[in-house]
Amino acid sequence: AQSVTQLGSHVSVSEGALVLLRCNYSSSVPPYLFWYVQYPNQGLQLLLKYTSAATLVKGINGFEAEFKKSVTSFHLTKPSAHMSDAAEYFCAVRTGNNNDMRFGAGTRLTVKP
Amino acid sequence: GAVVSQHPSRVICKSGTSVKIECRSLDFQATTMFWYRQFPKQSLMLMATSNEGSKATYEQGVEKDKFLINHASLTLSTLTVTSAHPEDSSFYICSARGDGSITEAFFGQGTRLTVV
Numbered sequence: 001a002q003s004v005t006q007l008g009s010h011v012s013v014s015e016g017a018l019v020l021l022r023c024n025y026s027s028s029v030p031p032y033l034f035w036y037v038q039y040p041n042q043g044l045q046l047l048l049k050y051t052s053a054a055t056l057v058k059g060i061n062g063f064e065a066e067f068k069k070s071v072t073s074f075h076l077t078k079p080s081a082h083m084s085d086a087a088e089y090f091c092a093v094r095t096g097n098n099n100d101m102r103f104g105a106g107t108r109l110t111v112k113p
Numbered sequence: 114g115a116v117v118s119q120h121p122s123r124v125i126c127k128s129g130t131s132v133k134i135e136c137r138s139l140d141f142q143a144t145t146m147f148w149y150r151q152f153p154k155q156s157l158m159l160m161a162t163s164n165e166g167s168k169a170t171y172e173q174g175v176e177k178d179k180f181l182i183n184h185a186s187l188t189l190s191t192l193t194v195t196s197a198h199p200e201d202s203s204f205y206i207c208s209a210r211g212d213g214s215i216t217e218a219f220f221g222q223g224t225r226l227t228v229v
Binding site: 032034036041042043044045046049090094100101102103104105106108 | 117122147154155156159162204206208217218219220221222223225
């Protein structure tokens with residue numbers, strides 16, 4: 001079975017600081033990996049996805065993630081945090097023929113002024 | 114990206130009544146739809162997967178008689194919570210995938226269900 005583990009349920013950074021949200025995956029086959037952002041009482045918005053093309057994936061809002069097969073990681077980064085980045089972030093892996101997704105536990109990002 | 118509309122965004126119902134949540138793909142044909150449940154400060158848990166015209170496949174531990182899923186057309190799936198109880202209060206999110214979208218599904222805005 002495929003799964004993802006997000007390290008750290010809560011990350012706090014200062015505005016302008018580097019954002020690093022960690023995600024490790026477990027998969028017996030090459031995975032499709034995703035990062036989503038969720039604002040309170042809203043659905044999920046796709047930030048970026050890895051689909052076996054370039055290992056460094058650039059997404060919306062200045063986010064990017066690098067697929068590292070050697071350490072089974074897909075960490076999300078942003079060089080400079082903005083107050084509007086405060087939200088819940090989910091890493092997900094696609095699994096199975098029906099293309100359903102399995103989500104990590106989520107990481108709440110807080111941005112301090 | 115494609116648009117998935119979920120309705121209602123919030124609903125409050127009395128214990129013992131049933132509530133229907135709709136999930137529509139607005140600009141593509143959704144051959145597969147997924148229903149998730151999210152508890153406060155927790156991740157999304159897949160409840161069931163439905164393919165248009167077929168019976169839904171439920172995840173282990175999800176009561177199919179309580180959470181009725183219908184996917185009668187390529188643009189609409191519904192989740193009906195039958196005989197709702199306060200423990201059914203949660204945030205429900207749908208997502209939809211079309212045949213042409215190999216890698217991702219698109220998510221609705223979610224429905225906050227409160228059973229009183």
